[in-house]
Amino acid sequence: MLLPHGPVETPVFMPVGTAATVKAVPQHIVEELGANIILGNTYHLYLRPGHELIRRLGGLHRFMSWPRPLLTDSGGFQVFSLSELRKVTDEGVRFRSHLDGSTHFFSPEHSMDVQIALGADILMAFDECTEYPATRERARHSLDLTLAWAQRSLTHFKAHQHEVPWHEQLGGKTQSLFGIVQGGMYADLRRESAERLIEMDFAGYAIGGLSVGEPRHATREVIEQVLPLLPADKPRYLMGVGYPEEIVEYAAMGVDMMDCVLPTRAARHGLLFTSEGRVNIRARKYAEDESPADPECGCMVCRRYSRAYLRHLFASGEPLAAVLNSIHNLAYYLELMASVRYAIELGSLPELVKRVRSRSADSAAREA
Amino acid sequence: MLLPHGPVETPVFMPVGTAATVKAVPQHIVEELGANIILGNTYHLYLRPGHELIRRLGGLHRFMSWPRPLLTDSGGFQVFSLSELRKVTDEGVRFRSHLDGSTHFFSPEHSMDVQIALGADILMAFDECTEYPATRERARHSLDLTLAWAQRSLTHFKAHQHEVPWHEQLGGKTQSLFGIVQGGMYADLRRESAERLIEMDFAGYAIGGLSVGEPRHATREVIEQVLPLLPADKPRYLMGVGYPEEIVEYAAMGVDMMDCVLPTRAARHGLLFTSEGRVNIRARKYAEDESPADPECGCMVCRRYSRAYLRHLFASGEPLAAVLNSIHNLAYYLELMASVRYAIELGSLPELVKRVRSRSADSAAREA
Numbered sequence: 001m002l003l004p005h006g007p008v009e010t011p012v013f014m015p016v017g018t019a020a021t022v023k024a025v026p027q028h029i030v031e032e033l034g035a036n037i038i039l040g041n042t043y044h045l046y047l048r049p050g051h052e053l054i055r056r057l058g059g060l061h062r063f064m065s066w067p068r069p070l071l072t073d074s075g076g077f078q079v080f081s082l083s084e085l086r087k088v089t090d091e092g093v094r095f096r097s098h099l100d101g102s103t104h105f106f107s108p109e110h111s112m113d114v115q116i117a118l119g120a121d122i123l124m125a126f127d128e129c130t131e132y133p134a135t136r137e138r139a140r141h142s143l144d145l146t147l148a149w150a151q152r153s154l155t156h157f158k159a160h161q162h163e164v165p166w167h168e169q170l171g172g173k174t175q176s177l178f179g180i181v182q183g184g185m186y187a188d189l190r191r192e193s194a195e196r197l198i199e200m201d202f203a204g205y206a207i208g209g210l211s212v213g214e215p216r217h218a219t220r221e222v223i224e225q226v227l228p229l230l231p232a233d234k235p236r237y238l239m240g241v242g243y244p245e246e247i248v249e250y251a252a253m254g255v256d257m258m259d260c261v262l263p264t265r266a267a268r269h270g271l272l273f274t275s276e277g278r279v280n281i282r283a284r285k286y287a288e289d290e291s292p293a294d295p296e297c298g299c300m301v302c303r304r305y306s307r308a309y310l311r312h313l314f315a316s317g318e319p320l321a322a323v324l325n326s327i328h329n330l331a332y333y334l335e336l337m338a339s340v341r342y343a344i345e346l347g348s349l350p351e352l353v354k355r356v357r358s359r360s361a362d363s364a365a366r367e368a
Numbered sequence: 369m370l371l372p373h374g375p376v377e378t379p380v381f382m383p384v385g386t387a388a389t390v391k392a393v394p395q396h397i398v399e400e401l402g403a404n405i406i407l408g409n410t411y412h413l414y415l416r417p418g419h420e421l422i423r424r425l426g427g428l429h430r431f432m433s434w435p436r437p438l439l440t441d442s443g444g445f446q447v448f449s450l451s452e453l454r455k456v457t458d459e460g461v462r463f464r465s466h467l468d469g470s471t472h473f474f475s476p477e478h479s480m481d482v483q484i485a486l487g488a489d490i491l492m493a494f495d496e497c498t499e500y501p502a503t504r505e506r507a508r509h510s511l512d513l514t515l516a517w518a519q520r521s522l523t524h525f526k527a528h529q530h531e532v533p534w535h536e537q538l539g540g541k542t543q544s545l546f547g548i549v550q551g552g553m554y555a556d557l558r559r560e561s562a563e564r565l566i567e568m569d570f571a572g573y574a575i576g577g578l579s580v581g582e583p584r585h586a587t588r589e590v591i592e593q594v595l596p597l598l599p600a601d602k603p604r605y606l607m608g609v610g611y612p613e614e615i616v617e618y619a620a621m622g623v624d625m626m627d628c629v630l631p632t633r634a635a636r637h638g639l640l641f642t643s644e645g646r647v648n649i650r651a652r653k654y655a656e657d658e659s660p661a662d663p664e665c666g667c668m669v670c671r672r673y674s675r676a677y678l679r680h681l682f683a684s685g686e687p688l689a690a691v692l693n694s695i696h697n698l699a700y701y702l703e704l705m706a707s708v709r710y711a712i713e714l715g716s717l718p719e720l721v722k723r724v725r726s727r728s729a730d731s732a733a734r735e736a
Contacts, residue, residue: 019680019681020680023686024686025688026668026688026692028668028672048684049683053655053676057674063676063677268687287417287421288421288424288425290425304395304433305433306425306433308425309388309431309432309433312387312431313387313389315416315417316417318389318391319391319636319691320392323394323687323691324394
């Protein structure tokens, strides 16, 4: 995938940099870890520091000093999960900020304006994320809204795409707008969503509305249904997923892009992902454990620090705990996705999926 | 100054790594910034994770993966400033942990045992830090206690110095024990303290009991009185000081070593030290300021990030704010001390002192 700010090999895992920072990790380390694209959250950046400020400072790449590709979400998911008192009409969503209670309005056109101001390489159509569980009637209505908003997003984007802050600097290049497949857990609605979006002709397609509380087999079923419907020559992006064994499995099914807060959020809670499964670094048993977080990992944390030290930092509430745990977890995810790409070349992906799945099962058994 | 874990050029500023971490900064970055010796706090490490645990894991250097020299304080200052319900007798101090209220006892002998277990290159005699203000009678009594404890520290250290965790590994080298000059703000008591400690023959001498709330001219007077009394061929260490203009001034007066939490603590509160004076990054005026924190600084933060971005991180409560602000402030302090050493070679130290003092006055005027 060649984007205005550089190439991205797929399948790719995208670390989440919600507020213009991958939480607790300096940009040069995110780069060293091999992250070639990261995600910013439109809802957060719109509220603080504001998209107009970021536009005036040259866009999100320049603001946060991140030279590689970026993707912004539409703000839809965060409006639904974080904001208060939201009121959805055909026109858009009125909501209160979770920061200060102030009132705001997002429409598809406004989401495009905000995302064009931020200037990520990839932006997402404004959608309503259907909650789980949802009745068929509710999912139907939500899908209709999302499809109408997708068309309005596309129309507005086409009219304003040249306004991206780096348009001239990068020789007239523009952002890529992706559509988002919704439809809840209903196969026919998902199919209709995919078909209608493909007619509109987006630069890529995402599967949204998953990881909202449904059981994992339901997630898998939706992915299995939708993926074959999406054009193979455009990126297929599964939003907000997941655990290591999931990202490997979904990549094997054909997903090109995934993002998730899990590696960094889990890190801040002391949960490390390793080749031996999950390590809860808070556990007493690591107090004098001189081995690295992951004996098979070559990241800057595993090369230098012991589990005993990481446990001490976490137990002491030291800010370095979040820094080091996040670096390791990101290294683990990014390395895992690199091995997926390598396994695809070698034709050994099924073995990798199996191995990662068994690690995860082993560690679940150990923790139980 | 050649220590078991390497050489240290003086005058030197020592970043504080209280709980086996310079708060929020990974060790490889502390190294890159040029810190050649850092400090650990005996009181904190004794309470958590415990000195016996650190001894079993090979000592503090190995535990925290810090290959360069380390210094530990005696625990005295923290017992007096952090713990609860302390009861001082000739024997030692009984106190309650600020973490969990548990009861502990520190004597000179115990402080030595703890510091030998931690295994820093330099350890400090156990002292009572005289509070400010203190009557002459109180300062006299406190000094007598500290002198008795200094002798007991020395005697115990000599008998047990071979127990340091790296004794064999480093070919029989041992730690260096420093005595601490006390005596409150009384010139004759300070003199007596210095003379008595010198008779005992320590490897170095510290000036303690400053930065405890006294006015800056009083700090300066004590330093002026005490420094000429101390042997010039041994390190002279001023504890817990201070602002940039102070460390330059005191270095010019002949102090060889200083430590202070200020660069990292101020960083976590959004206060940056720069060649233009102090920058309070929280200020609204930096919201769209694309210049680096310090235009004259070449550190990894100033090379990459704008004040606008640093302000955004701080305003958003992002963990990266503490990381980047701390890196810059440490870079500023370490670079400043490097320019002191350079100015000493060139004979231009008075000009440097003047320049740094005027920066600080300028910025105080701007903030007022």
